[in-house]
Amino acid sequence: MDLSTLSVGQYDFIANSFSFGFAVMAAATLFFWLSRSQVAPAYRLAITITGLVTAIAAYHYFQIMTSWEAAFSVTNGTIETTGYGYNQAYRYVDWLLTVPLLLVELILVMRLSRSETISQSVKLGGAAALMIILGYPGEVSEGGAVRFLFWVLSMIPFVYIVYTLVTGLKASIAKQPENVRGLINGASTLVIVSWLFYPIVFLFPLIGLTGGAAVTAVEVGYTIADITAKAVFGVVILTIAMRKSEAEAAGETANA
Amino acid sequence: MDLSTLSVGQYDFIANSFSFGFAVMAAATLFFWLSRSQVAPAYRLAITITGLVTAIAAYHYFQIMTSWEAAFSVTNGTIETTGYGYNQAYRYVDWLLTVPLLLVELILVMRLSRSETISQSVKLGGAAALMIILGYPGEVSEGGAVRFLFWVLSMIPFVYIVYTLVTGLKASIAKQPENVRGLINGASTLVIVSWLFYPIVFLFPLIGLTGGAAVTAVEVGYTIADITAKAVFGVVILTIAMRKSEAEAAGETANA
Numbered sequence: 001m002d003l004s005t006l007s008v009g010q011y012d013f014i015a016n017s018f019s020f021g022f023a024v025m026a027a028a029t030l031f032f033w034l035s036r037s038q039v040a041p042a043y044r045l046a047i048t049i050t051g052l053v054t055a056i057a058a059y060h061y062f063q064i065m066t067s068w069e070a071a072f073s074v075t076n077g078t079i080e081t082t083g084y085g086y087n088q089a090y091r092y093v094d095w096l097l098t099v100p101l102l103l104v105e106l107i108l109v110m111r112l113s114r115s116e117t118i119s120q121s122v123k124l125g126g127a128a129a130l131m132i133i134l135g136y137p138g139e140v141s142e143g144g145a146v147r148f149l150f151w152v153l154s155m156i157p158f159v160y161i162v163y164t165l166v167t168g169l170k171a172s173i174a175k176q177p178e179n180v181r182g183l184i185n186g187a188s189t190l191v192i193v194s195w196l197f198y199p200i201v202f203l204f205p206l207i208g209l210t211g212g213a214a215v216t217a218v219e220v221g222y223t224i225a226d227i228t229a230k231a232v233f234g235v236v237i238l239t240i241a242m243r244k245s246e247a248e249a250a251g252e253t254a255n256a
Numbered sequence: 257m258d259l260s261t262l263s264v265g266q267y268d269f270i271a272n273s274f275s276f277g278f279a280v281m282a283a284a285t286l287f288f289w290l291s292r293s294q295v296a297p298a299y300r301l302a303i304t305i306t307g308l309v310t311a312i313a314a315y316h317y318f319q320i321m322t323s324w325e326a327a328f329s330v331t332n333g334t335i336e337t338t339g340y341g342y343n344q345a346y347r348y349v350d351w352l353l354t355v356p357l358l359l360v361e362l363i364l365v366m367r368l369s370r371s372e373t374i375s376q377s378v379k380l381g382g383a384a385a386l387m388i389i390l391g392y393p394g395e396v397s398e399g400g401a402v403r404f405l406f407w408v409l410s411m412i413p414f415v416y417i418v419y420t421l422v423t424g425l426k427a428s429i430a431k432q433p434e435n436v437r438g439l440i441n442g443a444s445t446l447v448i449v450s451w452l453f454y455p456i457v458f459l460f461p462l463i464g465l466t467g468g469a470a471v472t473a474v475e476v477g478y479t480i481a482d483i484t485a486k487a488v489f490g491v492v493i494l495t496i497a498m499r500k501s502e503a504e505a506a507g508e509t510a511n512a
Contacts, residue, residue, distance in 0.1 A: 016345045075339035
């Protein structure tokens with residue numbers, strides 16, 4: 001990433017978007033964990049993990065923000081790189097932990113059978129971890145060919161996850177109570193759409209998008225994608241858990 | 257913002273008002289969340305969000321305070337700017353998150369039907385976010401014409417929110433129990449009055465109010481407006497939630 005062409009305005013905008021990311025993730029964590037008592041015990045594990053994902057992301061956004069500030073010095077309206085590198089790997093460390101957990105959230109809130117929960121979590125979570133691991137060597141490589149090779153490799157688990165969400169979970173979604181079926185479909189779509197941003201951005205340097213504007217698009221874009229995939233997605237998961245808790249409580253009263 | 261004409265006394269006064277802002281927001285957060293168990297479950301989400309708003313504000317006041325201290329150096333009673341910019345954007349990042357949530361608080365404590373809660377939250381919350389987003393380019397612009405243009409654009413959602421609070425919610429307010437109707441009206445008025453401060457201050461540079469005294473008026477004024485709109489408003493929301501919880505508990509006992 002070529003950081004030398006960044007303007008003060010671009011630097012500030014990116015720094016503010018990192019601070020925004022941190023604030024959203026930290027606030028979302030508190031919100032999810034404070035709301036945990038409002039869902040039935042069967043859904044609390046899903047909400048615990050939902051908050052865990054945003055908590056891990058909050059930590060990494062704080063580190064990203066600090067690393068960004070250390071990489072530049074802005075004095076009297078002039079920007080210079082300090083020579084300290086901006087550590088992009090924090091994003092990968094974050095994703096390696098949070099991306100498998102995001103899929104586990106979705107599986108848990110569906111409340112499948114124990115064996116199905118475990119097998120789906122292992123399959124989808126494992127594929128997600130593999131996807132991140134395969135992306136990293138491409139991200140830190142200098143050459144375009146290496147970057148493209150690992151992009152292709154990383155897309156294999158990505159496509160597998162999308163395929164499973166679209167087709168494999170369909171049978172399970174059909175078994176969900178009617179009042180949340182639309183929301184669960186929405187959550188799967190949110191995963192697919194927000195995740196599509198990442199492989200597209202990954203290709204930017206290959207198609208010649210560099211310089212200050214590209215850096216701004218990438219960093220702000222990743223931040224928006226992360227907020228959508230983790231905090232907004234978490235709100236959908238919490239809503240599903242609340243509605244299912246209500247419906248099940250009403251069902252028990254009706255049966256009593 | 258011209259910071260070079262600030263006196264040591266003005267610098268200190270602003271720094272102390274930021275510290276005051278942080279302390280109030282952090283204390284308010286703890287107060288709201290500790291009081292959450294004292295309202296009926298139906299109102300807990302409103303109180304969770306009330307505390308979330310002040311928590312987000314506390315974080316940003318801490319960042320504002322740090323940025324302010326980094327922008328100046330006071331030694332032997334002499335003040336100098338360090339060359340590091342004072343980051344005004346923290347206020348916008350804060351507002352982008354908290355202003356929509358403040359309106360959601362008010363809607364939630366009214367306990368409308370689910371569909372009305374969602375539609376009002378989307379309409380008012382969306383308008384609030386738009387209002388902040390449209391204000392930002394004006395705030396960071398150098399020219400007066402650009403500042404004025406974005407002031408006008410930002411005032412469109414502002415006027416829409418005020419109009420909705422005054423007229424659109426009136427029918428819903430009329431349906432509220434009598435013991436809280438006055439308080440809910442008070443909360444709407446508090447939103448409108450405390451929010452009026454922001455567009456007025458935004459125009460200060462256009463009407464030639466600059467220099468140390470203007471900076472002090474803006475920064476201290478924003479802090480007072482934020483405390484009123486978030487912490488004082490939150491206390492009103494908590495009071496409404498407590499009264500409604502009591503009234504509903506009494507109603508259930510009477511019906512039993």
